[in-house]
Amino acid sequence: MIIKQSDMEQTGIVPFDQYELPSFPVDIFPNWLGQFVLSVSDASQTPTDASGFAALSVLSTALSKKFLIRPFTRGSWTELNNLYTVVIMPSGERKSVVHNAFVWPVIEYEKRKRKEALQDKDSDSDEDGSMPRFIADDTTPEKLIGLMKKNNERMAVLSSEGGLFEMLDGKRYTTTPNLDVYLKSYTGDYLAVDRMGRPSEVLNNPILTIGLFVQPSVLQGLPDRLADRGLFGRFLYAKPRSMRGKRDVTPKEIDEHAAQKFYASITAMMEFNPKYPIQLSLSEEAQELFLAFLKEQEESLNNDLAFDFMTSWTERLPAHLLRIASLLHAAEQFELGEDVLGDINRIISLDTIERVLGTIQYFVDHALAAFGCIKSDEELESAKYLWNVLVREGKQDYRKQYIWQKTKGKFARVERLDTAISILRQRSYLDIETDCSKPGRKALLIRLNPKAIELFDPYRSKRASVNQAERISLPKEIVKG
Template identity: 40%
Template sequence: MEDEKMNHNTSPANGYSAVDSALSLSKETKWAGSPVQFEFFEHVEFPVDALPETLARMTDQVSDVTQTSVDAAGAVILSMISVAAARKFIVRLVEGEGWVEKNNLYVLIAMPSGERKSAIYSHLSKPVIEFERMIENPLFRTEHGIRVQRYITDDVTPQALIQQLSENDERMALLSTEGGLFDNLNHKHYGNQAKLDVFLRAFTGDRMVIDRKNTSKIILNDPTLTMCIFVQPSVLQALPDRYTGQGFMGRFLYVLPPSKRGHRTTEIKSIPTDLFQSYRELIHHIMKFEPAAPVELALTLEALNKLQEFREWFEIKLRDGEELSHDFLRSWSERIPGQIVRIASLLHVSEQAMFGMPFDDSFERKISEETMNKAIALGNYFIAHAKAAFGCFKSNLEIEDAKYLLEVLKRKQIQKYKRQELWSTVKGKFGTAEKFDSALIILAERGFLRADITKSLRGRNGMSIECHPDLIDRVVEVIPPHTKPKTEQEG
């Protein structure tokens, strides 16, 4: 399910519809759980031991050499396996027509400037870039049956990506350390629904038929895109609503690594040659494999049972009022069981490749319970980081305004308000009704309040606002930001 994200445009022409869309949804929600807190994220470290040995050692080494957390290195390594294995394997969970999962990933790593993301990417993408250069030799391509001309793109428009997919066996990897994709999509000619289609469909492999004036028809039967993009957190804050509303951002696995600045060692280190060679051989072994059709993987009965246990536990987290039922997380969380299956397939393939096992009839096609447990551990990691990313989809100023309004509600300890009564209390802080409404919307999306929309645009001040019961009996002193304490004379 891809629920549309609320439109947060609160201009006079659209103000009531924005409040209506956010708060009326909240009204329909029973108080079935606690609100999503602003400071609920405690960093969960990437579970390195979930990776096959060579990849785990490489993750630790790159983290040590670059003096960065293991989070970014681990996420990039998963992405590189996805680049190498894309469209070569699928997972069929039940026989016949049913749930089939691909293995390409969309990964987004949010790191501030100066956090050595280019060094991380350079170390771990090197085998893929080397292989891309190797296939420039026609004899090499012929010897290994390679059907593509290239693997990687970076600064690309949606139209150019469609063309690249059509010329490269319908697979491509968008790898970037600067997040230029979002600059391109923010362009007025590229950011609409039609231009997002290729990114939406290339995740799931949905068929595309492109008919354009003055160009030949392009048919993509199974477009497959892998993405690994580094962005600064401010990029997430500036994203237009349409990206979350159409499910685009709901396709990404999010990583928010902690900074080690100020705590890094200054010793100059290097990755052991034998380890890097093992990593290179693993990546190249998968890249050389070119099946005529994707190899079908399956789950052992034990692995399937583990996945089902996770899904049953996770389904409860999706109920109205639970953390994952709110706003952006609602769309994102629907995909996490499938993401776990994708990760399990990548772990399985890389485990086989680590020992140089040929991908022939002797290749083990069933994913084990142990591998599924590791994939679930990684899934839980990505759930924690998606919650943190949810807090980034608003500007700092909007978030701070919402926090201030929340503290006012906690201090006043009143269950229900008329909008005008609450506005009168805080208008000195907010200044404009639009800022006030934006704060109301954020609190409603997080489940802190709900409203009875019974008035027309002109009668919006009569709106009834109800606070979540958790806010009652939580008295907190509120000091408006940027205000000076009163002197005794002023008091």
């Protein structure tokens, strides 16, 4: 199975306050972009995850609505190429340095286009808000709709802060914001807004890019309605390990050659404006490989309880991967920073798909960690409670039905028990097997990890003292009675 949390034999147990996560696979990028990602990461002394995600967001900003991908020769499945990404980093981790390094060519391009537009209008102000825009930051859904309407129904919300999530949570406004523009602009769905006291606004094919850096506290306790409507499932997540205390304090500069190449390539992408989106497809070998992945992915969705609490994300994982593949393929075409309209290769190679499929475990592990942030403290405490119950019972194997009977007073609904089991499994405290020993409906067997019991058994000392008392020899007179 491709999508699977590592087995207990292969992975150390992850404490409740810690995740062991892989680093961003920079080698998925074409050489010119990978060099810039590494250079920014080294100069800022930040994890490669931050620069890698910023690179993906800028590619999406520059290329969205210009390409789409139809993976298979047969069928009608097509995907756009815009991405929603979020990097979870604490305060003081130099998020702004990374963010500014990557959005710089887009901002410079926007400034140039606005200056040209003002010259055409023979004006020095933008009172009617008609000047070109490509990036927004702190904006309400209503304002975002207006910006997209004036800018070819295309926009990027890029920010080094988490204001968007604070707004969606209702923390910054008294009314609950409308999610429709964020939901429909991921897939380019028709959006019509008719409100009392405001002109009607219609977006026929809105395309949005979101690239955010947020602090963990911004995500904690977000309302269930965001997950219920599938917003969380539209994001790719990174939760890099902090480099605080491990940084090389020697001053470093971003490599000038890598920066110039990056600037020229992103500018060429921004200038590139085909009349219609260019359709990309997979080579025959790439189609076979991606189809094999889809079959294993579907099986994992059907059988893997560990992913029940992030269903909307796992359902969209194939779409995420195709979008990344289309961006990487297009980025390869712009390596020289030139107009390539007549030379676009429309076939995505087997090598590109292999590189993208190689990122699966990275994105799965980081999504699990991010959902751990999003999930409320109550659910994490429930997982700890369940672990204590299982350890206190003193067995290694349990049927799920037995556990439910023991804990339903706490969990009330079996879905809450499933979530607690999922958290424990994801952290390698336990594993799940199907019990086929009896005919009829197959029961789930919960098997505790012996290493986890050894490391995190809160009752071990108590049991040890009891066992020691049982081994003490009785006086002979008592034995004789």
